[in-house]
């Protein structure tokens with residue numbers, strides 16, 4: 001795949017997402033249209049309930065829109081099968097969750113290894129890569145610890161390592177610092193910033209905090225399921 | 236995900252599982268152990284019966300007094316002391332010398348061996364016991380006995396105070412080994428052992444005339460059983476009919492219900508085999524129910540497990556797990572539960588089989604008499620049961636696993 005900086009990696013075209021809650025329809029997204037450029041660091045910002053996570057799910061190929069189209073690397077994902085979506089996710093997207101979402105019964109190392117197993121990496125290759133990434137996030141000495149033996153910040157770093165494992169183009173982070181204190185939160189954000197700068201990843205981060213959004217390059221402001229404003233973050 | 240990796244994760248799921256999974260496994264263990272024990276018991280019963288009847292010739296008939304009745308495990312032995320209501324008061328129904336004379340007139344009969352048997356007290360040195368003594372016509376016994384000798388000789392026409400004993404009497408009955416020429420006291424009379432049978436029975440054979448003298452309640456020339464060897468084995472049924480007719484006329488029961496019973500080994504073999512197989516089928520059905528309950532346990536446990544792991548399933552899907560990966564993991568998890576439960580169950584079942592004869596009071600001594608090697612569990616049974624447990628586990632886990640694989644990642648991730 002050509003890694004030309006400046007092309008559109010992700011395009012949402014008049015995307016609607018409607019949840020049916022009993023008798024009423026909840027329109028979580030109402031006609032979102034945005035282009036996300038390769039290599040950008042995006043902050044999706046908005047109040048609680050504005051549709052950030054819903055948008056994230058669509059960008060992350062976890063869900064398909066009720067109406068409209070999502071293009072990932074120019075491929076329309078709106079009509080893909082679940083299995084194809086899963087493979088696409090594994091290859092192209094790395095997730096970082098607010099609650100880390102590590103598998104509790106697995107060590108840090110095994111957690112990072114897991115996406116590589118789904119991608120059917122060669123065993124030795126996968127182990128080598130997982131070790132490298134854990135070293136990158138500064139957890140060399142904690143590799144064989146269980147999540148329960150790690151601090152929140154360390155767990156989130158494992159989560160970042162896991163998201164990087166398959167060498168994805170896009171990293172999605174949903175409120176990555178939401179469960180952390182400001183010091184460890186800043187560490188995590190600095191790490192994301194570094195990944196963007198050094199590894200040239202496209203990073204899309206969801207937050208409701210304008211201070212956190214400052215780490216990003218582009219801000220997309222959401223309100224009631226609509227894009228209010230897209231702007232560059234002033235430094 | 237590669238098969239081996241999915242298997243590794245399934246195994247780790249079992250290993251990290253809670254008490255619940257182990258209880259589920261226990262359910263399978265019990266079911267499988269029951270199946271193994273019962274199937275082994277059934278097979279052993281069938282085997283011992285086959286060897287028993289193979290040893291006895293198919294050309295032998297047994298004649299007894301009394302109306303016919305089905306032979307069960309106990310051997311249903313009419314005692315000849317009169318059981319039918321009307322004639323019981325007048326004259327006891329017996330087989331005696333006059334009946335034998337009729338039999339001698341039938342050319343299709345090759346050998347006639349008259350026998351009586353009864354309980355007797357046995358002494359050897361200071362050890363005492365009680366056993367069954369059979370008095371046989373020593374002149375013809377060797378022609379109808381189907382058991383080989385392991386030592387010594389058979390009874391001969393001129394013998395009186397001598398006996399031939401079964402293998403178990405010789406080896407373990409008196410907690411010591413008895414050999415030829417050693418002496419045993421039976422009902423206060425001294426007997427010399429002249430032969431030892433190559434079997435594991437508790438039998439004691441002596442000349443019938445001597446038996447009349449030492450056994451209580453026996454009348455001379457009245458017999459408990461008569462063993463008849465037919466001339467042509469392929470005309471067994473015709474010979475039985477001839478004998479039945481002749482005896483019926485002599486005993487004045489022609490056209491009425493016979494007051495004697497002729498049974499062939501072949502017929503008894505079939506009857507017993509049928510009984511054993513229906514008993515085995517019945518017990519197996521019970522065991523199968525136990526196994527089924529175990530399977531329901533797996534299904535239940537798997538449903539709970541899927542619910543518990545909903546979030547993890549969501550995470551796995553988010554990081555690239557396909558539906559088939561999740562399906563494989565949960566199916567193998569269920570299969571493993573079946574396998575582990577099955578494996579432990581087999582071990583436990585084999586262990587249990589060893590104790591079953593004692594637990595069941597050793598029905599008619601059949602198992603201990605003939606199954607000297609104890610109850611064996613065949614490799615086929617083990618493999619079959621193990622395979623069955625795995626398949627059962629996977630079947631019970633199929634619906635929960637399918638449910639897990641179909642979870643939408645967004646919903647699963649929202650699950651707390």
Ligand SMILES: Nc1ncnc2c1ncn2[C@@H]1O[C@H](COP(=O)(O)OP(=O)(O)O)[C@@H](O)[C@H]1O
Nearest residue numbers: 019021026028047048049050051052053054055
């Ligand atoms: N699975 C769902 N079922 C029903 N309603 C949902 C679901 N997910 C989100 N919503 C609703 O959609 C709206 C947007 O939610 P969300 O995308 O989670 O917002 P945010 O992440 O910005 O807080 C909210 O009103 C929420 O209640």
Ligand SMILES: [Mg+2]
Nearest residue numbers: 049052053054
């Ligand atoms: Mg949210």
